[in-house]
Amino acid sequence: MSLLEVDDVVVQFGGVTAVDHAAFTAEAGRITGLIGPNGAGKTTCFNVISGLQKPNHGTVRFDGRSITRLPVHRRARRGMGRTFQRLEAFGSLTVRDNVRVARDIARGIGGLVRPAQADVDGLLEQVGIAAYADERADSIPTGTARLLELARCLASEPKLLLLDEPSSGLDESETDAFGELLAQLAAEGRGILMVEHDMDLVMSVCDDIHVLDFGRVIASGPPGEVRANPQVQQAYLGYSDAEPAAEPSDLTQELEVVR
Amino acid sequence: MSTILSFTILGLFTGAAYAIAASGLVLTYTTTRVFNIAHGAFGMVMAFTFWDFSQRQGMPTWLALILVLGVVAPGIGWFVQRFVTRGLGEGPVSVSLVVTVGLFVGLIGVAQYIWPPAPRTLPPFLPDKGVQIGSTYVTAHQIITIVLSAVVAALLYLLLNRTRIGTAMRASVDNPVLLQLFGGKPDRVASLSWAIGISLAALAGILLTPVIGLSYFDLTLLVINAYAAAMLGRLKSLPLTFVGAMGLGVLQSFAVAYLPSQGNLAGLRAVVPALFLFVVIILMPQAQLRIGQVKGIVSAPLPSFPRSIGWGIALIALVAFLTVAMSDANLLLVGTAATYAMVMLSLVLLTGFGGHVSLAQFTFAGVGALAYAKLDEPNLYGLFLSALIAAIVGALVALPVLRLTGLYLALSTLAFGVLMDKMVFQADFAFGYNGTLKADRLSVLGRSFDSLGGYVLVMATFFVLMALFLLLLRRGPLGRVLIAMRDSPAACGTLGLDMRWFRVALFGLSAGMAGLAGGLFAGLRGTIGAADFQLFNSLPLLLLAVVCGVTSVTGAALGGVGLMLLPVLQSSRPELAGLVFAVLGFGAVALGRDPNGLANQLFTVGRLLDRRFGDRVRAVVPVLPLPRGRADDGAENAVPLNEITIREDVSAGLPEDSTTDSTADSTKDEEVGAHVAARG
Numbered sequence: 006m007s008l009l010e011v012d013d014v015v016v017q018f019g020g021v022t023a024v025d026h027a028a029f030t031a032e033a034g035r036i037t038g039l040i041g042p043n044g045a046g047k048t049t050c051f052n053v054i055s056g057l058q059k060p061n062h063g064t065v066r067f068d069g070r071s072i073t074r075l076p077v078h079r080r081a082r083r084g085m086g087r088t089f090q091r092l093e094a095f096g097s098l099t100v101r102d103n104v105r106v107a108r109d110i111a112r113g114i115g116g117l118v119r120p121a122q123a124d125v126d127g128l129l130e131q132v133g134i135a136a137y138a139d140e141r142a143d144s145i146p147t148g149t150a151r152l153l154e155l156a157r158c159l160a161s162e163p164k165l166l167l168l169d170e171p172s173s174g175l176d177e178s179e180t181d182a183f184g185e186l187l188a189q190l191a192a193e194g195r196g197i198l199m200v201e202h203d204m205d206l207v208m209s210v211c212d213d214i215h216v217l218d219f220g221r222v223i224a225s226g227p228p229g230e231v232r233a234n235p236q237v238q239q240a241y242l243g244y245s246d247a248e249p250a251a252e253p254s255d256l257t258q259e260l261e262v263v264r
Numbered sequence: 265m266s267t268i269l270s271f272t273i274l275g276l277f278t279g280a281a282y283a284i285a286a287s288g289l290v291l292t293y294t295t296t297r298v299f300n301i302a303h304g305a306f307g308m309v310m311a312f313t314f315w316d317f318s319q320r321q322g323m324p325t326w327l328a329l330i331l332v333l334g335v336v337a338p339g340i341g342w343f344v345q346r347f348v349t350r351g352l353g354e355g356p357v358s359v360s361l362v363v364t365v366g367l368f369v370g371l372i373g374v375a376q377y378i379w380p381p382a383p384r385t386l387p388p389f390l391p392d393k394g395v396q397i398g399s400t401y402v403t404a405h406q407i408i409t410i411v412l413s414a415v416v417a418a419l420l421y422l423l424l425n426r427t428r429i430g431t432a433m434r435a436s437v438d439n440p441v442l443l444q445l446f447g448g449k450p451d452r453v454a455s456l457s458w459a460i461g462i463s464l465a466a467l468a469g470i471l472l473t474p475v476i477g478l479s480y481f482d483l484t485l486l487v488i489n490a491y492a493a494a495m496l497g498r499l500k501s502l503p504l505t506f507v508g509a510m511g512l513g514v515l516q517s518f519a520v521a522y523l524p525s526q527g528n529l530a531g532l533r534a535v536v537p538a539l540f541l542f543v544v545i546i547l548m549p550q551a552q553l554r555i556g557q558v559k560g561i562v563s564a565p566l567p568s569f570p571r572s573i574g575w576g577i578a579l580i581a582l583v584a585f586l587t588v589a590m591s592d593a594n595l596l597l598v599g600t601a602a603t604y605a606m607v608m609l610s611l612v613l614l615t616g617f618g619g620h621v622s623l624a625q626f627t628f629a630g631v632g633a634l635a636y637a638k639l640d641e642p643n644l645y646g647l648f649l650s651a652l653i654a655a656i657v658g659a660l661v662a663l664p665v666l667r668l669t670g671l672y673l674a675l676s677t678l679a680f681g682v683l684m685d686k687m688v689f690q691a692d693f694a695f696g697y698n699g700t701l702k703a704d705r706l707s708v709l710g711r712s713f714d715s716l717g718g719y720v721l722v723m724a725t726f727f728v729l730m731a732l733f734l735l736l737l738r739r740g741p742l743g744r745v746l747i748a749m750r751d752s753p754a755a756c757g758t759l760g761l762d763m764r765w766f767r768v769a770l771f772g773l774s775a776g777m778a779g780l781a782g783g784l785f786a787g788l789r790g791t792i793g794a795a796d797f798q799l800f801n802s803l804p805l806l807l808l809a810v811v812c813g814v815t816s817v818t819g820a821a822l823g824g825v826g827l828m829l830l831p832v833l834q835s836s837r838p839e840l841a842g843l844v845f846a847v848l849g850f851g852a853v854a855l856g857r858d859p860n861g862l863a864n865q866l867f868t869v870g871r872l873l874d875r876r877f878g879d880r881v882r883a884v885v886p887v888l889p890l891p892r893g894r895a896d897d898g899a900e901n902a903v904p905l906n907e908i909t910i911r912e913d914v915s916a917g918l919p920e921d922s923t924t925d926s927t928a929d930s931t932k933d934e935e936v937g938a939h940v941a942a943r944g
Binding site: 055076089095096103110160 | 756
């Protein structure tokens with residue numbers, strides 16, 4: 006039994022089908038990548054899993070039980086945490102208070118009465134942003150804010166982490182450190198499902214990869230297999246011809262890897 | 265039979281006018297995401313303009329109509345979109361609500377200033393014409409209105425479905441950024457829809473005026489009917505909006521025909537639209553959490569707790585000094601200011617910390633006052649019970665809209681305000697129509713406060729205690745969660761917070777604070793009536809709270825004084841009464857984007873002065889310990905001088921200050937004076 010099972014999910018916006026009968030899984034203790042060209046439906050899948058978007062069809066199972074009908078916060082209480090592609094840090098709180106809020110919420114009413122102190126700084130250490138602890142969250146660099154979202158997410162001790170482009174905004178050495186952090190988090194038993202454009206990172210840290218294109222899962226498997234899949238190559242190359250200027254840096258990176 | 269027919273036709277007539285207004289509202293909301301609370305106010309001003317052109321200046325009706333609908337209204341719509349509401353749609357809903365409430369109040373002020381109260385009539389179109397249908401006489405004006413609504417519907421359909429710009433309008437509903445990427449011009453689309461929207465408001469206002477008269481408030485509040493109709497179409501669907509408008513019109517007409525005009529249910533006839541709005545809002549489906557609209561706002565700095573206490577004691581000392589120095593008439597004003605300041609504190613909690621807007625905060629104060637007078641227990645027990653009752657009522661208002669987001673919560677407070685105004689406050693079991701209730705002054709632990717001065721001091725103490733409570737709350741874990749919810753509801757949800765009950769509790773607490781203020785106010789005045797808590801008063805309250813700074817308790821103190829001064833200013837120069845509202849309204853429009861308001865400007869000036877002169881002052885005057893004891897003489901209750909210059913607490917708004925020995929302080933008071941002067 007997988008930690009997360011997405012089955013036959015369909016999401017339509019007006020006439021556009023953003024997710025088209027998508028099915029994939031994520032396992033506990035492993036890092037799963039969800040990749041695909043821009044507009045493939047990755048973030049929409051995340052929204053369906055975390056409950057921010059109702060699917061038109063299909064089910065989501067988490068930890069053996071269906072969560073398709075649960076509201077956002079109940080899914081979180083079952084042990085699901087996520088970060089956002091467009092940042093959702095609490096801008097007018099400090100970095101430390103961002104994490105503290107998450108910890109308080111996770112501990113429920115008791116947490117609101119007797120707030121947590123010590124382990125919050127530990128989490129900031131762990132993701133490497135302790136230096137920013139007293140800065141306001143809307144004044145820190147994007148990459149740091151993404152790490153903050155990860156720390157905030159970890160504060161609620163989730164079984165499954167949904168990370169939406171966590172490494173964008175990080176430089177090369179930071180990305181390496183981030184990869185190690187992910188491996189460590191997975192080794193502790195957490196499941197990680199990650200949408201990511203940095204193919205080097207994806208190929209080096211992911212245990213499994215699912216590739217989405219036009220809302221459909223066109224390939225699944227370990228990195229080597231996915232990389233060699235002709236359909237995947239087609240999807241990426243096809244997009245590169247149609248939209249040459251969309252995201253040059255990401256695209257060249259992706260192409261290099263695919264070639 | 266014939267009565268049913270005639271009431272149906274009457275209902276279809278008003279429904280047609282609502283439909284015209286509501287379609288304008290839907291058009292502006294869907295294309296720009298700004299819900300225009302002032303939609304009815306624009307209709308009102310345009311109806312007055314039409315009266316001015318056609319009656320006062322004697323233009324032919326057709327010319328006046330073309331000028332108003334084709335030039336003035338679209339021009340104003342274009343202007344407002346271009347310079348006032350542009351870009352508000354992407355921000356927090358509380359900001360766009362405050363800005364359009366500012367327009368609402370400002371427009372009423374402008375109308376009162378340009379067209380001072382006087383009897384005016386606007387004849388219907390083709391006054392002598394009409395047709396006989398069976399035994400029912402239908403006027404030409406009614407027929408014209410119904411036909412016009414069909415014409416408007418047809419034209420809107422053609423515009424949206426058969427023209428390029430109409431397609432762009434529909435596209436901008438879904439995604440303005442995408443529209444821009446594909447070469448569309450969202451700004452042009454927005455301007456056009458506001459131009460059309462205001463024109464439609466104008467048309468509805470002009471059509472309704474012969475029936476309901478040229479009144480500043482009646483025409484403005486007609487917008488509630490338009491909201492109600494638009495809500496049925498979920499602010500998206502024009503056909504459903506038309507259905508809602510017609511249905512509401514007929515329902516209202518039948519209510520007039522068949523509901524009793526005597527007894528407790530008599531008020532029901534007047535609140536049909538508000539009830540309709542309430543029901544439609546309750547039936548709305550669960551809202552999805554929206555991502556990507558987070559705007560962390562720069563909040564006012566949070567003072568340390570000892571410093572807050574210091575300022576609190578300074579404020580009480582100042583009021584104590586005033587009780588000795590002032591006449592009873594002026595003391596009554598100080599007590600009124602304290603009441604307003606307490607109600608504004610409840611808005612600091614709800615809007616400043618929580619990001620929600622209440623358009624009927626005075627109504628909750630009224631609930632508290634009513635409960636206090638009815639309980640007839642003039643002691644702490646009675647006061648707190650009144651506050652509790654207000655809190656429960658507040659929670660009950662928020663409960664049905666549990667699943668919905670800010671805009672609907674705000675609109676349901678508006679509907680609630682109307683319901684309470686007409687159904688409860690004026691009913692015989694409450695204050696009664698034009699009636700009053702007696703209320704005794706509070707006694708604390710057996711000690712009664714018969715003198716006005718003593719009672720005002722009690723009120724000031726309550727204000728300080730409530731302010732300290734708020735600051736403590738804000739510093740604690742609950743306060744952090746409140747801010748987190750304001751900054752990103754989506755993130756809070758994915759962290760496991762069930763925001764629905766939190767929101768209900770927040771609303772309840774805020775209403776309870778307002779109710780406590782209401783109870784104290786009842787004791788201050790001795791006799792109170794429904795007129796003290798009219799719905800309309802809540803709007804200037806909200807605006808002044810935002811203008812003065814809704815994120816800090818200092819802002820609440822400033823705002824309380826400001827709101828108390830409004831009627832004083834108006835009665836001293838009656839000819840400028842409208843202008844005061846206009847200045848307040850448009851001031852809020854200008855400042856609405858910064859909820860920290862004037863209080864924050866004061867803090868900035870304070871920090872500046874501290875940097876310039878702080879060290880020099882500290883060198884001359886030794887630092888005093890925290891204030892001790894006696895609260896009867898302001899001068900003895902100085903706070904540490906090194907902390908004076910940063911005003912983070914309550915005393916800034918008062919006209920005089922106890923700590924007269926500081927140069928920095930007197931400069932800041934001039935600053936306050938300048939702001940007050942600028943407002944008035």
